[in-house]
Amino acid sequence: MQNLAPQMDAAPIAPLLELSGITKTFPGVKALNNVSLELFPGQVTALIGENGAGKSTIVKVLTGIYRADGGTISVDGEQVAFTSADDAGAAGITAIHQETVLFDELSVAENIFIGHAPRGRFGLIDTAQMNTRAQEILDRIDAPLSATTPLKDLGIANKHLVAIARALSVDARVVIMDEPTAALSQKEIEELYDLVERLKSEGRAILFISHKFDEVFRIADRYAVFRDGEHVGAGLMSDVTEGDLVQLMVGRAVDQIFPSRTHSAGAEVLRIEGYAHPTEFDNINLTLKAGEILGFYGLVGAGRSELMQAIFGITRPSAGTVYVEGEACTIRSPADAIANGIVYVPEDRGKQGAVLGLPIFQNVTLPSLAQTSRSGFLKLAAEFALAREYTERLELRAAALDQDVGNLSGGNQQKVVIAKWLATKPRVIILDEPTKGIDIGSKAAVHAFMAELAADGLAVIMVSSEIPEILGMSDRVIVMREGLIAAELRRDELSPETLVRHAAGIGGQA
Amino acid sequence: MIRYLKSREALLVGVILALIALIASRFPAFILPSNLVNVFTDTSPLIILAVGQAIVILTRCIDLSVAANLALTGMVCAMLNVAYPGLPIPFIIAVALMLGAVLGAINGILVWKLTIPPIVVTLGTLTIYRGIIFVISDGAWVNAHEMSAAFTGFPRAEILGLPVLAWLAILTAATFFVVIARTPLGRAFYAVGGNPHAAVYAGLNVGKTQFWAFVLSGTLAGLTGYLWVARYSVAYVDIAKGFELEVVAACVIGGIAIAGGAGTIMGAILGAIFLGIIKNALPVVGISPFWQLAISGAAIVIAVAFNARAGRAKGRIILKRAEAEAQA
Numbered sequence: 001m002q003n004l005a006p007q008m009d010a011a012p013i014a015p016l017l018e019l020s021g022i023t024k025t026f027p028g029v030k031a032l033n034n035v036s037l038e039l040f041p042g043q044v045t046a047l048i049g050e051n052g053a054g055k056s057t058i059v060k061v062l063t064g065i066y067r068a069d070g071g072t073i074s075v076d077g078e079q080v081a082f083t084s085a086d087d088a089g090a091a092g093i094t095a096i097h098q099e100t101v102l103f104d105e106l107s108v109a110e111n112i113f114i115g116h117a118p119r120g121r122f123g124l125i126d127t128a129q130m131n132t133r134a135q136e137i138l139d140r141i142d143a144p145l146s147a148t149t150p151l152k153d154l155g156i157a158n159k160h161l162v163a164i165a166r167a168l169s170v171d172a173r174v175v176i177m178d179e180p181t182a183a184l185s186q187k188e189i190e191e192l193y194d195l196v197e198r199l200k201s202e203g204r205a206i207l208f209i210s211h212k213f214d215e216v217f218r219i220a221d222r223y224a225v226f227r228d229g230e231h232v233g234a235g236l237m238s239d240v241t242e243g244d245l246v247q248l249m250v251g252r253a254v255d256q257i258f259p260s261r262t263h264s265a266g267a268e269v270l271r272i273e274g275y276a277h278p279t280e281f282d283n284i285n286l287t288l289k290a291g292e293i294l295g296f297y298g299l300v301g302a303g304r305s306e307l308m309q310a311i312f313g314i315t316r317p318s319a320g321t322v323y324v325e326g327e328a329c330t331i332r333s334p335a336d337a338i339a340n341g342i343v344y345v346p347e348d349r350g351k352q353g354a355v356l357g358l359p360i361f362q363n364v365t366l367p368s369l370a371q372t373s374r375s376g377f378l379k380l381a382a383e384f385a386l387a388r389e390y391t392e393r394l395e396l397r398a399a400a401l402d403q404d405v406g407n408l409s410g411g412n413q414q415k416v417v418i419a420k421w422l423a424t425k426p427r428v429i430i431l432d433e434p435t436k437g438i439d440i441g442s443k444a445a446v447h448a449f450m451a452e453l454a455a456d457g458l459a460v461i462m463v464s465s466e467i468p469e470i471l472g473m474s475d476r477v478i479v480m481r482e483g484l485i486a487a488e489l490r491r492d493e494l495s496p497e498t499l500v501r502h503a504a505g506i507g508g509q510a
Numbered sequence: 511m512i513r514y515l516k517s518r519e520a521l522l523v524g525v526i527l528a529l530i531a532l533i534a535s536r537f538p539a540f541i542l543p544s545n546l547v548n549v550f551t552d553t554s555p556l557i558i559l560a561v562g563q564a565i566v567i568l569t570r571c572i573d574l575s576v577a578a579n580l581a582l583t584g585m586v587c588a589m590l591n592v593a594y595p596g597l598p599i600p601f602i603i604a605v606a607l608m609l610g611a612v613l614g615a616i617n618g619i620l621v622w623k624l625t626i627p628p629i630v631v632t633l634g635t636l637t638i639y640r641g642i643i644f645v646i647s648d649g650a651w652v653n654a655h656e657m658s659a660a661f662t663g664f665p666r667a668e669i670l671g672l673p674v675l676a677w678l679a680i681l682t683a684a685t686f687f688v689v690i691a692r693t694p695l696g697r698a699f700y701a702v703g704g705n706p707h708a709a710v711y712a713g714l715n716v717g718k719t720q721f722w723a724f725v726l727s728g729t730l731a732g733l734t735g736y737l738w739v740a741r742y743s744v745a746y747v748d749i750a751k752g753f754e755l756e757v758v759a760a761c762v763i764g765g766i767a768i769a770g771g772a773g774t775i776m777g778a779i780l781g782a783i784f785l786g787i788i789k790n791a792l793p794v795v796g797i798s799p800f801w802q803l804a805i806s807g808a809a810i811v812i813a814v815a816f817n818a819r820a821g822r823a824k825g826r827i828i829l830k831r832a833e834a835e836a837q838a
Contacts, residue, residue, distance in 0.1 A: 314710060335713035344711060352711050355704040357772045366701055366712040369694040377692045420712070 014077065016041045016205040017062075017093070017174050022071035024057055031057040032068070035231045037224055039174055039205035044196060046220035046237070047209045050249055050467065050500075053226040055209050059176055062207075063095045064088035075174075092173035096163040096180060102151055109134035109147035112166045137165045141195055157188035164195060175199060176207045181215060193219055211299050213242050213504055225249055242506055250467055250496035258472030259451040265475065266290035268326065269459040270342070270428050272311065275320030280306040281483040284320065288428065288459045293450065295474030296463040298503050303483040304463045305347060308430050312344040313337040324427065338367050341427035345417060347436060347463075353417035356406030360398055361387035363405050364420045390419035394449075418449075429453065430461040435469060447473060467496050479503050518765035518773075522780040526787065533791045540794055547672060553786025554679035555580075555734045557779050559753070560760040561686045562727030564778035567761050569723045570703045570770030571621060571628035576731040577753035578639035579613045581745075583735030585643045588652040588661075588745035595658040602661065602736060610732015611725050613639060618724030622717035636754070643747045654743035665741045675737055682730065687775050699723060703770025759806055760785050763813040784809065 064082035120126035764781025766773030
């Protein structure tokens with residue numbers, strides 16, 4: 001289709017691992033659609049794609065955590081079926097995850113050999129042999145570690161080395177690295193590159209997942225690009241430029257229709273000056289007008305959610321001032337933020353949104369209890385009235401308002417969460433990934449609703465990692481990268497390429 | 511209506527009635543009004559403590575120091591009475607409530623400000639409070655003859671055929687029923703226990719809410735401290751030792767979810783009454799009191815298994831069909 005590279009069959013070597021036609025569907029979402037991927041011995045393949053393109057899903061299919069609905073996996077040309085993580089391990093596939101999956105309380109050697117420790121007499125673990133073998137592996141990768149050190153004494157970079165040693169201990173032929181450099185310093189990254197080179201020279205196939213273009217060009221031999229759960233291109237790194245890859249990542253057909261909005265921003269509602277946090281973000285300045293939707297784009301980990309949590313008072317910034325309608329206000333807790341008319345609909349609605357064991361009306365009134373009580377006692381009638389007003393506005397489908405939220409479907413639970421926030425009559429609403437993980441139909445409903453809120457004069461901040469959503473909904477977009485504002489773009493300046501370039505920190509304009 | 515009949519509380523009422531009927535079928539004297547009053551009065555301390563404990567457990571915490579708090583407050587009240595026999599009873603009760611609240615607040619502060627797990631905090635304060643009793647009393651007993659008649663007589667005084675002790679249990683139950691159902695703080699207890707993350711985003715202070723739960727539990731333990739010492743006319747280091755487990759058991763049997771956020775005050779009270787009946791009926795029926803522990807234990811396991819079953823159906827409903835059924 002859009003392959004930029006010459007056909008693979010010209011390659012002199014056969015792929016070590018071959019996936020073809022892999023499909024994986026979750027309720028309401030097609031996470032992978034007829035995807036193929038080939039990994040070659042002694043080569044690094046970079047897997048590139050936006051957030052939500054299906055990269056993590058394919059890793060989970062490869063390591064036996066998910067079972068694909070369709071398609072085949074072949075190792076050395078032989079078809080295999082993984083029913084568990086053990087099967088994948090036995091076939092020589094190991095993954096080193098973003099957050100290393102290791103055990104802090106165990107020693108380095110125990111971590112390396114957990115699940116396949118050498119056994120001695122009576123089936124007991126042969127500690128001496130385990131430590132010796134672990135040390136051999138550590139020495140082989142030049143890791144400056146002792147096998148008997150407790151893991152909790154190690155820094156993040158050394159934990160990565162332990163994870164890699166673990167991969168070697170099972171003699172993994174396919175090593176998957178999921179954003180391994182995300183938490184490393186420049187020096188540690190260099191050491192990791194050396195190690196990757198060594199793994200290559202040993203004939204292992206490496207799948208390297210990364211958001212950073214510079215490292216992809218530095219270390220990968222091949223690339224594969226995913227977009228919206230589909231494989232959109234693969235080939236040799238030497239045949240492509242950064243621009244080609246960006247094009248592949250974002251160049252999608254416009255398949256979503258966004259509500260048309262007549263943009264008429266009112267007076268300034270929110271102004272933030274010099275917001276900073278010791279470790280998460282710095283030098284944040286922004287303004288927001290009534291009736292405006294401000295998009296926040298960036299890669300995962302760019303500091304967007306962290307900034308929003310600070311604006312909402314969950315964490316405290318080290319410097320900076322928030323002005324609501326021109327007046328400086330002190331926000332020390334979420335209660336302060338709510339009192340100042342700022343509300344935050346978090347990304348993880350299951351975990352942070354609703355109290356599943358409480359009835360609908362009690363969930364809706366939870367942030368507004370002062371409003372529904374008189375002289376210290378709750379007024380049930382007032383609670384029901386408030387809950388009814390907002391759940392009806394959102395067309396909530398439920399038998400009764402005293403039904404537990406846990407008995408509702410996901411979409412209706414979300415409506416309860418949004419009703420809860422609207423009931424506080426906010427002036428600023430922050431929506432964090434408002435359509436993540438919901439199907440196309442529900443997305444359109446959320447978008448229409450967002451447009452309606454803005455039309456009613458609410459100022460909306462929308463944090464989103466989905467480019468179409470950012471393009472379709474925002475009046476203005478702030479792009480964040482590594483805790484800083486990388487760019488502020490007007491609607492007429494927006495294009496997928498510009499967004500990706502600013503978010504990934506690629507110099508020059510599209 | 512059907513929903514209420516199927517509720518945990520209705521089930522417990524049924525079990526309690528069946529239990530009483532079973533005992534009465536062999537020992538009709540058990541259901542004489544005078545005996546039932548005795549059983550209820552005997553169970554009153556457990557009821558008062560279970561109400562406080564229920565609130566703490568609702569917020570995902572646990573208070574293991576209630577019995578030690580009770581013993582310390584009881585000892586202080588008894589020693590006050592011995593030293594100043596003329597002190598009026600309302601003053602003694604005020605001291606008991608306040609001292610209990612302070613001891614509860616110490617737990618609450620440690621949980622809130624130092625974010626130490628509640629089980630560790632209250633295990634520690636349990637030992638500390640018992641130790642303080644030893645320090646202030648030198649390990650000596652305060653016996654009946656040292657206490658004033660007014661001091662020991664108060665919980666036993668009868669109003670409308672019920673002793674004051676029983677009336678206080680009823681008053682506590684009624685008060686906290688209203689606090690839980692009808693105040694923002696009561697609602698916060700459920701929200702904080704049900705989903706602490708969501709509670710934070712809703713502007714609730716999770717630690718502070720848990721602090722208040724400990725203060726309430728401590729206050730009720732303090733009140734029970736005076737009542738206990740006065741009723742049994744004795745105070746020493748080890749009174750009510752191990753009683754905290756019975757209190758937790760009453761809550762669990764009453765359907766207070768140990769993971770927090772679910773259960774009712776009524777349930778905890780019924781759980782306490784269930785345990786009280788078993789404790790009082792076994793000697794009548796002629797079963798060794800040692801069996802009482804085994805029976806209480808079995809009741810706890812059954813109650814927890816029951817909770818787990820009831821909780822299982824509460825997963826996420828994905829099928830539209832199942833959702834329609836759940837709403838019917």
